[in-house]
Amino acid sequence: MYELIQVSERCFYIQSPAKIGLVKLNEKDVCLIDSGNDKDAGRRVRKILDANGWKLIAIYNTHSNADHIGGNQYLQRQTGCGIYAPGIDCAFTRHPVLEPSFLYGGFPCKDLRHKFLMAQESDARELTPDVLPEGFQIIPLPGHFFDMVGYCAPDDVVYLADCLSSRETLEKYQIGFIYDVAAYLKTLESVKTMQARMFIPAHAEASEEIAGLAQFNIDKVFEIAEKIVEICAQPVNFEAVLQKLFADYGLEMTFEQYVLVGSTVRSYLAWLKDTGRVNCMFDNHMLLWQRA
Numbered sequence: 001m002y003e004l005i006q007v008s009e010r011c012f013y014i015q016s017p018a019k020i021g022l023v024k025l026n027e028k029d030v031c032l033i034d035s036g037n038d039k040d041a042g043r044r045v046r047k048i049l050d051a052n053g054w055k056l057i058a059i060y061n062t063h064s065n066a067d068h069i070g071g072n073q074y075l076q077r078q079t080g081c082g083i084y085a086p087g088i089d090c091a092f093t094r095h096p097v098l099e100p101s102f103l104y105g106g107f108p109c110k111d112l113r114h115k116f117l118m119a120q121e122s123d124a125r126e127l128t129p130d131v132l133p134e135g136f137q138i139i140p141l142p143g144h145f146f147d148m149v150g151y152c153a154p155d156d157v158v159y160l161a162d163c164l165s166s167r168e169t170l171e172k173y174q175i176g177f178i179y180d181v182a183a184y185l186k187t188l189e190s191v192k193t194m195q196a197r198m199f200i201p202a203h204a205e206a207s208e209e210i211a212g213l214a215q216f217n218i219d220k221v222f223e224i225a226e227k228i229v230e231i232c233a234q235p236v237n238f239e240a241v242l243q244k245l246f247a248d249y250g251l252e253m254t255f256e257q258y259v260l261v262g263s264t265v266r267s268y269l270a271w272l273k274d275t276g277r278v279n280c281m282f283d284n285h286m287l288l289w290q291r292a
Helices: 039-052 072-079 087-094 098-104 167-173 181-192 211-231 238-249 255-274
Strands: 004-006 011-014 020-024 029-033 055-060 082-085 137-140 149-153 157-161 198-201 278-283 286-291
Touching (some): 020 039, 020 149, 039 072, 055 072, 098 255, 181 211, 181 255, 211 238, 238 286, 255 278
Parallel strands (some): 029 055, 157 198
Antiparallel strands (some): 004 011, 137 149, 278 286
């Protein structure tokens, strides 16, 4: 873990729970794409920088999930690097309590205010094309999170953030986190058509070909959607939908899984309602969902 892997003359990634991109800007200066999940990840990255005599100029975050911005604060304090994050995710990066608050739907209890859901705050500025190094391009990848982006770096290497998961991850956890299902599917269809020297997803193996894995992720979304519609054959409340999904997929319920999967299931229900697959009603002061 935390091995530096070179994929082209200038582009690398650091093998970690969420891959960290590293790009050489010249012989001395480098930038990172994301920073890992916590302060310890930041320390490990700093050791790699020091061992190679590199100076960290900037961190370009793909989105604001804690496992991608957790090393921001440490690295910024140690190096003085700039930090840039896209759109709404910039606010989440500056004010990390927004993530568990959003997931829970209210003020998060202590069980949710920890490093896996709430990173340390960092002084991030909004990502715009003019702050990118020469040869970089922003790739919008909405769906998984609010304004998530990827980056096309020099040497035709594409860092894809969390827009898809490995087959092993999906087969184990089944329901990957999604904020906007319609946007997520549109992003995956776009990713299917991409051509690059190398693709580096944060939670899947680096590969020269990405279309097959993108389609696997698309198929899983439709599988989950069909299962939810089936559960809603009779009027049912949200908690019963969630309970049935956890039971059918053999998932373990924890507070973290409740908010992560629960938020995703609400996003599925919203998408299914907007596309006419399910309806909702209020009965005895309870919101119920039913197949249309």
